[in-house]
Amino acid sequence: MAKTSKVKTDKTPVELLTSKQAAAEYARLQTEIAGHDKRYYQQDAPVVSDADYDELRRRYNAIEARFPDLRTLESLSLKVGAAPTGRFKKVRHAVPMLSLDNAFAEADVVDFVGRIRRFLKLGDDDKITFSAEPKIDGLSMSLRYEDGELVTAATRGDGAEGEDVTANIKTLKEVPHRLKGKHIPKVTEVRGEVYMTKADFLKLNERQKAAGDQIFANPRNSAAGSLRQKDPSITASRPLGFFAYAWGEMSEMPEDSQSGMIKWFERCGFNTNPLTKICHSVEELIAFHRHIEEQRARLDYDIDGVVYKIDRLDWQERLGFVSRTPRWAIAHKFPAERATTVLNDIEIQVGRTGTLTPVAKLEPVGVGGVVVSNATLHNEDYIKGIGGDGEPLREGRDIRIGDTVIIQRAGDVIPQVVDVLLDKRPKNAKPYSFPKKCPCHLHTDVVREETATGEEGARNRCTGEFACPFQKIQHLILFASRRAFDIEGLGEKQIELFFENGWVKEPADIFTLAARNNKIKLEDVEGYGETSVRNLFAAIEERRRISLECFIFALGIRQVGETTALALARGYGSWQAFHDAALKVATGDEETIAEMDALDQIGDTVIAAVAAYFSESHNKGIVERLTRELTILDAQKPKTDSAVAGKTVVFTGALERFTRDEAKATAERLGAKVSGSVSKKTDYVVAGPGAGSKLAEAKKHGVQVLTEDEWLKLIG
Numbered sequence: 001m002a003k004t005s006k007v008k009t010d011k012t013p014v015e016l017l018t019s020k021q022a023a024a025e026y027a028r029l030q031t032e033i034a035g036h037d038k039r040y041y042q043q044d045a046p047v048v049s050d051a052d053y054d055e056l057r058r059r060y061n062a063i064e065a066r067f068p069d070l071r072t073l074e075s076l077s078l079k080v081g082a083a084p085t086g087r088f089k090k091v092r093h094a095v096p097m098l099s100l101d102n103a104f105a106e107a108d109v110v111d112f113v114g115r116i117r118r119f120l121k122l123g124d125d126d127k128i129t130f131s132a133e134p135k136i137d138g139l140s141m142s143l144r145y146e147d148g149e150l151v152t153a154a155t156r157g158d159g160a161e162g163e164d165v166t167a168n169i170k171t172l173k174e175v176p177h178r179l180k181g182k183h184i185p186k187v188t189e190v191r192g193e194v195y196m197t198k199a200d201f202l203k204l205n206e207r208q209k210a211a212g213d214q215i216f217a218n219p220r221n222s223a224a225g226s227l228r229q230k231d232p233s234i235t236a237s238r239p240l241g242f243f244a245y246a247w248g249e250m251s252e253m254p255e256d257s258q259s260g261m262i263k264w265f266e267r268c269g270f271n272t273n274p275l276t277k278i279c280h281s282v283e284e285l286i287a288f289h290r291h292i293e294e295q296r297a298r299l300d301y302d303i304d305g306v307v308y309k310i311d312r313l314d315w316q317e318r319l320g321f322v323s324r325t326p327r328w329a330i331a332h333k334f335p336a337e338r339a340t341t342v343l344n345d346i347e348i349q350v351g352r353t354g355t356l357t358p359v360a361k362l363e364p365v366g367v368g369g370v371v372v373s374n375a376t377l378h379n380e381d382y383i384k385g386i387g388g389d390g391e392p393l394r395e396g397r398d399i400r401i402g403d404t405v406i407i408q409r410a411g412d413v414i415p416q417v418v419d420v421l422l423d424k425r426p427k428n429a430k431p432y433s434f435p436k437k438c439p440c441h442l443h444t445d446v447v448r449e450e451t452a453t454g455e456e457g458a459r460n461r462c463t464g465e466f467a468c469p470f471q472k473i474q475h476l477i478l479f480a481s482r483r484a485f486d487i488e489g490l491g492e493k494q495i496e497l498f499f500e501n502g503w504v505k506e507p508a509d510i511f512t513l514a515a516r517n518n519k520i521k522l523e524d525v526e527g528y529g530e531t532s533v534r535n536l537f538a539a540i541e542e543r544r545r546i547s548l549e550c551f552i553f554a555l556g557i558r559q560v561g562e563t564t565a566l567a568l569a570r571g572y573g574s575w576q577a578f579h580d581a582a583l584k585v586a587t588g589d590e591e592t593i594a595e596m597d598a599l600d601q602i603g604d605t606v607i608a609a610v611a612a613y614f615s616e617s618h619n620k621g622i623v624e625r626l627t628r629e630l631t632i633l634d635a636q637k638p639k640t641d642s643a644v645a646g647k648t649v650v651f652t653g654a655l656e657r658f659t660r661d662e663a664k665a666t667a668e669r670l671g672a673k674v675s676g677s678v679s680k681k682t683d684y685v686v687a688g689p690g691a692g693s694k695l696a697e698a699k700k701h702g703v704q705v706l707t708e709d710e711w712l713k714l715i716g
């Protein structure tokens with residue numbers, strides 16, 4: 001049976017902890033916080049809200065203050081370089097950092113200009129001047145100068161409040177520490193985009209790979225990851241650029257136009273984008289869009305569109321803002337990047353849940369600065385041209401090996417084959433026949449299955465389940481991955497190696513590896529040495545204590561992703577409680593099924609998947625052997641005794657007393673559900689200044705509207 005932790009976070013006030021309880025919780029919090037720090041600083045992928053994080057940190061510090069003997073060299077309080085809470089300090093923007101409305105089609109640009117003409121009551125002969133600029137795909141940054149000295153650099157954050165990354169920004173060569181020129185306003189806030197060039201991004205990933213460190217998905221993520229470093233010397237080692245294009249608080253305006261401001265930024269010592277151009281009509285704007293799109297792939301930095309801004313600042317002021325976007329500017333986005341190449345082969349990949357995905361093996365081709373040699377073909381029907389994504393494009397036209405195909409890459413999305421050029425089809429090309437047997441050694445039958453939503457076309461699944469080696473490997477990969485057990489040094493390659501050698505056949509084997517190493521002798525395996533083996537075993541050891549939500553997610557139950565795992569963990573509180581319920585659900589126990597169904601975010605599909613998983617004896621064995629090796633920590637159960645427990649709350653408007661994340665975290669901790677839209681089911685709408693349509697919706701449905709203060713009073 002699993003050893004469940006006796007530590008109940010947040011239950012016992014620190015003053016009442018015995019020294020033994022304190023020691024256990026101190027150690028647990030240290031591991032948990034270190035995990036969050038890693039996700040936040042190194043992986044740019046935090047999984048808890050700042051408010052939750054700060055609370056962990058506060059409790060950790062409080063325990064340490066009461067039991068100073070617990071402090072060791074590993075204590076988080078001794079780590080320097082970050083704010084007292086371990087993260088960056090928050091900075092409130094003097095002027096909010098807003099976003100832009102998007103145009104996709106030319107008609108949207110016509111509308112944009114028409115709206116402006118009407119709003120400003122311009123006659124047909126009145127000329128409008130626009131500043132047209134590339135839209136840089138990086139991170140927006142606000143740089144505050146007082147008396148010409150850089151005092152604060154802040155990320156955008158939620159627009160109202162960002163993070164103080166001054167020390168890191170000061171390492172960028174393209175950000176002046178002191179503004180050049182004579183008449184510098186007392187307060188100058190320069191805004192723009194921090195970015196990494198495509199070439200530097202590729203080089204950085206090479207270096208990261210060689211060092212076994214994290215690989216970034218795109219230049220934007222690598223720029224974000226590079227800025228979110230506790231140690232500014234790491235940021236300094238990453239080549240980041242900066243383009244200035246906007247401003248925040250200005251005690252005085254040195255110019256009266258957008259283009260004038262851009263030139264002024266240059267005189268102050270900033271880089272501005274050299275492709276920026278003045279335009280006078282819709283036609284010129286559209287020609288600019290086309291011209292920049294043509295150059296896009298050749299540019300050394302990622303852009304995702306162009307931005308048109310009214311040049312006259314007095315007009316910008318008159319036009320003002322609609323909710324959170326200016327009326328005087330619009331982003332005209334580019335469609336996804338495409339390229340043409342030859343389909344050399346189709347390979348079948350088997351996923352963790354047995355889905356067979358056809359992968360196009362392509363003649364390598366550059367798409368928007370990245371070389372692509374694999375792309376997804378989705379599923380059998382997609383290849384046949386009778387369904388699935390992109391279907392209207394090529395109805396009735398199948399895809400064959402040897403075909404010339406069009407591939408598309410949009411942002412982080414896996415490249416996909418979107419079309420086929422029939423006039424280039426080789427004469428002998430035969431229609432592709434999808435395998436009827438799984439490529440695994442079992443050669444199990446492949447069955448066709450409709451997806452739950454029925455939208456993506458039929459999927460083919462191997463029926464081998466956990467006996468299929470592909471599925472086993474995929475499950476082990478998920479198990480050790482960052483989102484689950486997060487075992488450093490146990491990635492895809494290593495798991496394949498361990499699996500093929502029979503050293504790790506199921507998750508429990510990972511935790512018995514060290515004890516069996518006198519036979520395996522991993523240190524003698526190519527690519528390993530004594531240090532790396534020691535590190536790997538230490539990383540495994542460290543994860544013997546695991547949070548309930550990570551554990552449930554790591555089991556690889558179909559339909560149970562991270563969010564669902566968290567909902568189940570919160571709903572049951574302990575592994576024992578969840579496991580008992582799951583076993584009962586598997587036997588069809590109606591009462592337990594009803595109980596599970598009553599949990600927030602859990603419905604029939606998840607219950608069916610849990611039941612299927614726990615009725616399989618093979619799975620039960622895997623789980624039992626695994627839990628023997630682990631300590632599964634209890635989850636925080638949401639409170640049920642607060643005034644807002646079970647209520648649905650919507651936050652709207654510019655909140656002033658707390659950030660949106662904070663508000664959400666507090667409400668959820670008190671057992672309330674936070675929703676993004678107002679309906680009949682909403683209990684409270686908490687409205688800050690500037691609340692708009694949601695307030696109207698609340699009135700329509702007769703939902704109680706609270707000010708921020710009233711809300712604080714309600715929750716006590």
Ligand code: IVH
Binds near residue numbers: 097099134137138193
């Ligand atoms: S102007 C009031 N100009 O796009 C908004 N933004 O969706 C002022 N961006 O957060 C922004 N290139 O990060 C502006 N030339 C450009 C830009 C640009 C990229 C980003 C910026 C902003 C987002 C808005």
